[in-house]
Every structure is written in C-alpha cells, then in structure tokens.
Amino acid sequence: MPELPEVQTIIDDLADKITGKRIVEIDLITPSVWRDGIPQPELLLGTKIKNFERAGKHILIHLSNKNTIIIHLKMTGKLTVNKHHDPISKHTHLVIKFARDELRFNDVRRFGYLDCIESSQLSKVEYLARLGPDSLKIPADEFIRLIRSRKRTIKSLLLDQEVIAGLGNIYSDEALFAARIDPSRSAGGISTARLKKLHGCILAILQAAIKARGSSVSNYVDGSGKRGDFQKYHKVYGRSGQPCVRCGTSIKKRIISGRSSHFCSRCQR
DNA sequence: GACAACCTGACC
C-alpha cells in the first residue's frame, strides 16, 4: 500500500482538486467496498467536500453535512480525480461525481475499504482509536519511550500501527538502514542514543519521500494518476543483491516479522 | 512469533 508519504500526497492532491465541491451523483460499482454496509445515498448526495485529514494510513474526508468518509487503501487502493469522460478502469469500485469531475476509488486486490460515519462519532471508531502517535509528529522522547525495553524486533515495532502510525515495509527498511540498525534486533537491546538517531532518520525519510511525492514500486499513483519519484532514492528496499551504497556489501533480503526485509548485514548491527 | 486469509496480477 501507500504508506504515510503516499497517503499524504494523495490527500494534498485531493484537497487541491475537490475541496468545496458538491457531490451530485454516486456510482457504486462494487458494494462490498463499504466496510460496514452501504451508507444511505442521502448521507452523501448534495453535500460538499469540506476538508481532508490523515490518521496514520487512513484518509478522512470530512463532509459539510457533518459526516466523514474514512478510506484505507491497503496494498493497491487508489484515489484519483478524473474527468467524467476518462475511460473507467476494470478495478474502479466507486465513483463520487461532482459537476465537472469525479473522485474514483480503484483497487485491484480489493483489500481496501471505505466507511461513512458521523464526524462526531470518529473518536469511537475502534480501528482509529487504536492507532499510535503519528510517525511524522511523534517527539523523540515519546518515540524512545514506546520502543525502549520491548522484546519484539525493532522492525515489527515500526510496522505496528498501534505503536507508531504511518510506517510500512518500505520506510521501515529505509529508516533502519539510515540509522544502521539490524531490523531483526530486539528493540530492548538498542541504545537510547541509537533510538534517537532512528527517530531522526524516520522523520527525514518521510519528509524526503513526501517531497518526492511518494514511492511507486508498482501500483501507487497520486491523486492525478501520476507515479511518485522516491523509489529512485531507495537504498535498500527492492535492492537485494545490489551493492550497499555505503560499503558495497550485497543487500540482503530476509523475512522478519512476516515481511521481506532489506538490509546491509555489514552496515546494520 | 509464525501463518493463513483476504484478492489480483506480474514475473520466473
């Protein structure tokens, strides 16, 4: 999926393109994309797009009628703004139409979902309430406190959205490389100084990735349907077998915490 | 912590 930088890029694009627009029609092609059932059409029709918010990797679209659409793109979900006459793709599941253009939800693997609830009830949405602090906003001392003296591998903690929200497989691997930490290390054995460094690396990489409009490894595109550029700057993700940019050692790939992890066995300890 | 499940498509 889109991780934090990709979700942020999409949100910024959508905010530019459709804020203030009135929903005039909805084309629900795949009803099952609504996680908890199809919302009453009158909940959406005639209302305006008020503003956008990101909660970890979730996208929140606040509507002027005090309802909020929550979207999770999972692995292959896309949200794009299209002209009415743009050809519809095989995997477009929902189209929210405005007078002059439309928002399309597309998802090849159909892992992604949407939800619609009253904005005042957002704090009661369990999967949002469980999210840890945002990885772009968490202060260093809080990060260290959450990670320190845990037995689990550092990689699994970074991936755990209840510990810290926003990182996925790409940016966890890239941040651990930057901080020179072996992804399979138990978090408890890592020094406070090194965790502080990791915190700084996470921030720097996420910011650089947002600036580059995200990583397009395969499916990801922004709100205009364009690919991101940050994959060009990946130092370990997707580079197994290639030389480490720091020491030349061949980048390894190993399953850690159920996800393939890319790292340099010489630089990362 | 390991694994399967949810799906489709790309690639070997």
Added chain:
DNA sequence: GGTCAGGTTGTC
C-alpha cells in the same frame, strides 16, 4: 506451475 507484492487481522 510457483512466488511475490507499499496492509491488516485472526488463528494457533
């Protein structure tokens, strides 16, 4: 044919 994929959840 088999393996793998920016995620998450539920089961042993």
